[in-house]
Amino acid sequence: MTEVLLHVVRHAEPGYASDSEEPSAGLSARGRAQADALGARLRDRRVDAVLHGPLVRARETAERVAAAAGCTAVAETAHLDDRTPLPRDVTQAPEPYRRFVASATAAGGDEVDPDGVALDAAVAAFSAGGAARTVSLLLGDRPGADRPPGAPLRLVLVTHAFVVGWFVRHALDAPRWRWMGLNPSHASLTVLHLRDDVPANLLGFDDLGHLSPDLRSGVVVDRP
Template sequence: MDRLLLARHAQADGHDHADPALSAVGEEQAALLAHRLSAEPVVHLLSSPRRRARQTAAAIAQQLGREPEVGPFLDDRTPMPSAGHWDDYPEHRWDWLRETPETEQDEDGAALDAAWQRLTGMLDDAPGTLVVVTHAFVIGSFVASALSAPPSAWMLLPVGNATITELQRRTNGEIALTRFNDDAHL
């Protein structure tokens, strides 16, 4: 696979901590996203285990005629600074970061870095597309990693529901961001 399409799940109905299903708007967004991706040469479809991501991936899978693989490594996570790294983040964000549910805290983004390495390891020179349905902070973290950006860069990358972010492996091995937060299908 030489392309990676990161899709944020469609709009959820309810509070994130309750693992909500898609809202009526979200179901429509997921159908539009699925239609948009139906023309892509998708070789593999991965999804976060959260219900809103699985439902979005199911809509895509139905269009593609393939089953999504649920990957716990794609779960909803928030990169959190460890004790010695709070200065890597803007001070005005510290209180907000401290309110992150413990189950979503990813100290120094270690789990997200491992997930990024796993995804990039799936890319090779063979043609085809890997589609990943996951969450806003996960996508922001992956983009920041691809761009070798500072630890807090993910906070500056607003990712909308049911949008597409595209990364491509270049012939020299570099991964380039070719599209971010694309919502033309909505």
């Protein structure tokens, strides 16, 4: 049976020069510390590859996580780009979210993903049956080649908040609008266990155990 462990990560805190999300923004000093702490936590997980979206904040997070985790296999993929999977029919979302859907659709932008078509492709690319092929296309046969027989492929996917929410929504077979309200913090850890022909297991969501209180940001609800 093919097994994959996906460590799905929202990028670390960016250093925006204004209130707008600048695509060219790299990490803040706190963001760099967050990424280093996450990589240190993953060091004993024997990560096979760290993959990231094309924006600078995702790339810098991935590079620092990989360095601290001792992983040399790092690659960029458009599957992990910033996406907002908005339903074309606003009535598919519950009433409390319809104003957000309408305003985000009207604002447009490259990240708008009507009906989540691009994110469906991302989920398929990193499914139990597709992940090894995706990694091979990005990095060749090197990542994970020395895994013990039967050991899962262990991947870190550095992406964006709504993408993390979509992966979780899909894993739980929840309604397609239900990524809304799933709000991971910067450099938090979400883990999915995938196997062929078996429903996915959500092993953890928005885990901040590697971050001290002063390193936490993008947090919706404070916690111990």
